[in-house]
Amino acid sequence: MPAVSAASLSPSFALTLAFALALVAGFLLKAWLVSRQVRHVARHRQEVPAAFAAHIPLEAHQKAADYTVAKARFGLLEMALGTAVLLGWTLLGGLDLLNQALLGWLGGGMAQQLALLAAFALVNGLIDLPATLYQTFVLEQRFGFNQMTLRLWLADLAKSTLLGALIGLPIAAAILWLMGAAGALWWFWAWALWMGFNLLLMVVYPTFIAPLFNKFQPLEDESLKARVTALMQRCGFAAKGLFVMDGSRRSAHANAYFTGFGAAKRVVFYDTLLKQLTPGEVEAVLAHELGHFHHRHILKRMAGMFALSLAGFALLGWLSAQPWFYTGLGVRPSLALLVADVPAAPNDALALLLFLLGVPVFTVFLAPLFAQLSRRHEFEADAYAMQQASGADLASALLKLYEDNASTLTPDPVYVKFHYSHPPATERLARMPTPAHP
Template identity: 75%
Template sequence: MSVPPVPENLFSPSLALTLAFAIALAAGLLLRFWLASRQIRHVATHRGAVPEAFAARISLAAHQKAADYTVTKTRLGLIEMALGAAVLLGWTLLGGLDALNQMLLDALGGGMAQQLALLAAFAVISGLIDLPLSLYQTFVIEERFGFNRMTWRLWLADAVKGLLVGAAIGLPVAALILWLMGATGSLWWLWAWCFWMGFNLVLMVVYPTFIAPLFNKFQPLEDESLRARVTALMQRCGFEAKGLFVMDGSRRSAHANAYFTGFGLGKRVVFYDTLLRQLSPSEVEAVLAHELGHFKHRHIAQRVVMMFAISLAGFALLGWLSGQVWFYTGLGVRPNISFDPALASAPNDALALLLFMLATPVFTLFISPLFSRQSRKHEFQADAYAASLASGADLASALLKLYEDNASTLTPDPVYVQFYYSHPPAAERLARMQPLKVVHP
C-alpha cells in the first residue's frame, strides 16, 4: 500500500488535522492536570481524619499512609503527563518520527526491513524515554512506602526477558500485518483485523501456560481446605478451571491480587501469595466469588466483544486514513520522501501504524469516562453476586484489608473517580452492600 506523492500546495485537511490534534492534545493535558490537581487537594484535605464509616477498622496511620502514597503517585503522574505530551509533540508535529523514518529509508531502503526497523527503533526509543520515571516509581516511591520487593538483578532479568519475548512475538506479528497492508488491496484492514483478533485469542490460551511462567513461578494451590472450598464455590456457579495456582507476586511487590487467566477450557485461577497471607479462607472465597460474578454476568465476554468491535472500527479507520496524504502531513510526516528517487514509492505502512497509535489516544481520552463508568457498574454487579453466593460480610472485610494493605485512599476526589476509576471507591462499594444486608466488619 502506498500513498500518492505530497502535493505542492498543502490543502486544508492537513492544516485542519494539525489544528485539531494540537487543540485536543492541549485540552487533554489541561483536563488531566486539572483532575490530578483536584485529586491531590481532595486527598490532602481529608488526610487528617479517617472517614467515619471506616473509623472502627482503619487506623489513622494507615489512612495517612494511603493519602501520602496517593498524592505522591499523582504528583509523579503530573510529570509523566508533561513528559508524555512533550514526547508526543516531538514525535509528530516537531518532526521526530519523520526524521527517524528518513534516516532509516536512506540507510536501509524502502522494504520490509526498513519498516520493521522503524517500529523497533520507535519502541526502543520510547522505552528509554519512559525508563527513568518507571525506575523512580519502582525503586523510590514503591520502596518508600514499603511495597517494592524488586531487586536490581530481578528488574534487569525481567527487562531482558521482556525485550526478547516482545521481539520474538512482536516482530513476526508486525511483519505479517505490514505484509497484509501491502499485499491484500484496499480491504487489507479487514484481513489484518481478522488476524489480530485470532492472534489475541491464541495469546489468551498461550500466555498463562508458556509466557507468564517466564516471569513468575506458579505453584498448585496446596492448602487442601481452601482448595476444597474454592472448588465447591466454582461448582456452585458452573465455572470450570484447568487449575488453581499461587503466584509468587511477593518477589516483586507487596500488593495483593487474584485473577482469572486463559480462555475456554484453559482458564486458570491465580492467587497472589500476598493475597493468601493477608486474607482468611472465607475472605479469599468471597474475593473469588466476586471474580466469578464477572463470569456469571458475562462481563468478560462483553469486553471481548467490545474489543472486537472497537478494533474493527479502528482498523477500518486506519485503512482509510493510511491512504490520505493529509493524515501524514497533518501529523508532521512526509510520506514517501527520500533524497533517493528510487525510494519514491517506499511503503508508508509502518508510518501509518505509528501515527495512528500516537494520535488516537489524544482524541479518545474524552470518552474514557464512559468505559470507566461501565467498568464500575460491572464491579457493583460482581459485588452483589458475591454477596449472594458467599459471605457479603467477608467480602466487605476482604475489600477493606486490600484497600488498607495496598494503601488505596478512602477519600478520592469524586470527579477524578468518575473520569479514571475502573473500580468504585471503598465507601461506594460498602454503601451498595448495605441493602444486601451485609454486616459491616
C-alpha cells in the first residue's frame, strides 16, 4: 500500500470516528425505541382500549400484543446481528479481505468488480438466511400467518436469486462502466440510467416479474367489479385490469395495492382480503388507495426519490475520488488510480459498496421526518376515501385488518414517530365515523 501523508490520515480518522459513533448511536437509539415499544404494548395487553372494546375481542387484542412483542424482540436480535456484520464488513476489514482475495484471483477489471458485488450479495444473503427461515417458519407460523411450504420458499429463493443476477449484474456493469469511462460527470449519467431502469421496472414488473411468484386472476365477482369500476370512474382513474392474487399461498395477511406505471397500472386484491371484507369495505379500501393518486402522493414520492438519488450519486461521485473515504471505512483502495493517471485496479465497485453500507448509518436519524410525511399522506388518503365511499365501511375494514393482521392497537407513541409509516389505529379511526357493531 503506498505511503499516506499525515494530512490524508486526518480525514480518514475523522470518518472512522464519525462512522463508529453514528453506528453505535443509531443502534442504541433503535434498541431504546424497541424496548419502549415492548414495554408499552405488554403493559396494555390485558385490556382492549375503550374505543375498540365493542369491536375487538380481548383474545385478538392479546394475540396482537404478543405478535408485536415477538416481532420487536426478534427485530432487535436482527438489528444487533446487522450492526455486527456491518462493522465486520467495514472497520474490521471484511470487505477489504474479500476485495484483495478477488484481486489476487481475477486481477483488476470489470470481471473482478462484478465478482466483488456478487460475492458481497451472496455472503450477505447467506448470513441473513437463518433469520429469514426463523421469521417465516417459526415466528409467522406460531401466530398462524405462514402458509408457505419449504418447497415454495426454496422455489422463491431460487427465482429471486436468478432474477437478481439477470437484472442486477447488467445494470451494475453499466454503472461501473460509466464510472470508469464517462469522466467527471459519470455520476449524472449513472443517475439517469438508474432512474430510467426504475421507471422501466415499474412498467414490466406487473406483467413479467410478479407472475413468476404469484397467480393473478381477473376479478370474477361481477357485482364487486361493477362497484369498483364505478368508483374508479368517479375518481377519474383508469387501470389496465382488476386482478386477484393468491396471497394465501404464502401468508394469511391481507392487502390490496396498485402496481405498474402509466398505461400498465393495475389493481390487485389479495384473495385473503376479499374473503375478510364486505364489498362496501373493499370499495372503501380501494378508495383510500385512489386517494394517494388523487393527491399525487406517488408522483411526489417519485420526485423526492429522484432528487435524493441525484444528491446521492453526486456525493458518491465526490467521495469515490477521496482516498480517505476508503481508508476511513477499513478498505485499502488502489491509490495510484486516485492520484495519477496510472493503470491500476479500479475502485468503483468498492465505492458503490462502501456508499451503500455507510449512508444508512448517517441517515437513520432522518427516519422521523419520512415517517411523519408518510402518515400525513395516509390521513389525506383516508379523507379522500370518505368523500368517495362510506367512512363507516372504511373504519370497519381497517378494524378487521388490524385484527386479522394482529396489528397492535396500543403502540408506543415515540416508537410510532420513528417507525410508523401509517398512523396508529387510535389516531386514524378517531377521524372516521363509528362502524356498525359487529
